[in-house]
Amino acid sequence: MNQFQRLKKGERAAKYSTLTNLFLSITKGVFGLLSGSVALIADSINSFSDIFASFAVYIGLKLSQRKPNQKFPYGYYKAETLSSLIIAGVIIFSGLEIVSESFQGIINPQPLKIPFFAILVAAISVAVSYLMSIYKQKVGEEIESPALLSDAKHSLIDVFSSLLVFVGVLASYIGYLSLQGVAGFFVSLLVIWMGLKIGKNAVLVLLDATLDPKTVEQIKDMALTVDGVVDVHEVKVRSSGPYIFAELHLETKKEISVEKAHEISDIVEEKVKNGVKKLETLMVHIEPAEKDKLRLALGIENNNGLKSVPSKHFGKANYFAIWDVRQKDGKIECYHIVDNPAKKMEKKRGIKTAEFLAKEDVDVILGWDIGEGPLYVLSNSFIRSAIPHGETLDEIMEKSVKGI
Numbered sequence: 211m212n213q214f215q216r217l218k219k220g221e222r223a224a225k226y227s228t229l230t231n232l233f234l235s236i237t238k239g240v241f242g243l244l245s246g247s248v249a250l251i252a253d254s255i256n257s258f259s260d261i262f263a264s265f266a267v268y269i270g271l272k273l274s275q276r277k278p279n280q281k282f283p284y285g286y287y288k289a290e291t292l293s294s295l296i297i298a299g300v301i302i303f304s305g306l307e308i309v310s311e312s313f314q315g316i317i318n319p320q321p322l323k324i325p326f327f328a329i330l331v332a333a334i335s336v337a338v339s340y341l342m343s344i345y346k347q348k349v350g351e352e353i354e355s356p357a358l359l360s361d362a363k364h365s366l367i368d369v370f371s372s373l374l375v376f377v378g379v380l381a382s383y384i385g386y387l388s389l390q391g392v393a394g395f396f397v398s399l400l401v402i403w404m405g406l407k408i409g410k411n412a413v414l415v416l417l418d419a420t421l422d423p424k425t426v427e428q429i430k431d432m433a434l435t436v437d438g439v440v441d442v443h444e445v446k447v448r449s450s451g452p453y454i455f456a457e458l459h460l461e462t463k464k465e466i467s468v469e470k471a472h473e474i475s476d477i478v479e480e481k482v483k484n485g486v487k488k489l490e491t492l493m494v495h496i497e498p499a500e501k502d503k504l505r506l507a508l509g510i511e512n513n514n515g516l517k518s519v520p521s522k523h524f525g526k527a528n529y530f531a532i533w534d535v536r537q538k539d540g541k542i543e544c545y546h547i548v549d550n551p552a553k554k555m556e557k558k559r560g561i562k563t564a565e566f567l568a569k570e571d572v573d574v575i576l577g578w579d580i581g582e583g584p585l586y587v588l589s590n591s592f593i594r595s596a597i598p599h600g601e602t603l604d605e606i607m608e609k610s611v612k613g614i
Contacts, residue, residue, distance in 0.1 A: 216353035223349040223358060224268035230342055231260035234335055245328035248315035249378040252308040252394040253371055256401060260364065267293050267357045287450035290357040291415045297360055298409030305401035308394055315391025325383040332376035339368035354488050360408045367404050371397035418448040425486060429456055432485050438462050438474040438592050440499035453490040461499035463592045471496045503534045506610055507567055508576045508598060513547050516604035524580040525560035528553055531603050532570060540611040560584035568593060576610060
């Protein structure tokens, strides 16, 4: 399902919700007035507010389908979030209206005129609200629409409010007249609480607050799996309707070319977008990584310690001397000699040697006659090459400090 289809499906659900709420509001209002049920009239007011709430979702989803333009380069997705804020205001207002009606029902309770129809309408309202809540929740989760999910929660509140009304009307019928008002009062508290909750979330989204730390970590973890990425930081995510926009800073080895850095950026963007389906845009900022130490390697003929002689052929080197150089003062650390596992291979000896050095996390390889294939592997592993200067390992190590 593409972006347009998702929004269209949400728009259809919001339209059905608007029509259903219109039906419930009129039905409960008519029978509330005929029966004299304060609780049913209060619930009718609640359903009337739902009409505007569902219509706001409909308008928001409709606007979200418009393509980005010069004036709105990030699209119209926040129209849906704005509709959530309108929903919250309507919910809170209807809650306050129910408070007023409920107090009248407690202070001055009136007997019902046609209790059977009032009870029946309240029961129908419970069933219809429940079915609409399930439907909107399912569609909202499928298209990841915050406005539709908010409206689904609103419908779930309607289930409880209608249930309280049903109990209140039934209690009034058997003689407990003031329980209608009590039921209406508890409905109002529930309505106001949900309105505040939805409103808070909508305001935070409009202010670009990060509400999904798990997605931030997910984006960071996926970016770190791309070859050439040394570190990822300043991952920022903001919601806009059913979608999110993100940006991050990634560090690569400073030796790589600009072209290679952009290639890494494209791979990161593609990988993250494939992993986070609701991601609309990912902005990648590339920075050169500042390493405390550089790891150097040199192919040598024999293992005579610091007096070892360098090998003239990359793949045929019997051993490799590997050492770390601190960038701030050029001090050599962690010197050791390792066997070349590819030296006796008949084919692809140079390539296998390059792969071995990549696993050793080498930054710079010193040597001659490396060959096109091994150089390609080294380049893809972000290892640069340089010509060594000196006759023995200790001389080359000392001079390499000045040359890197």
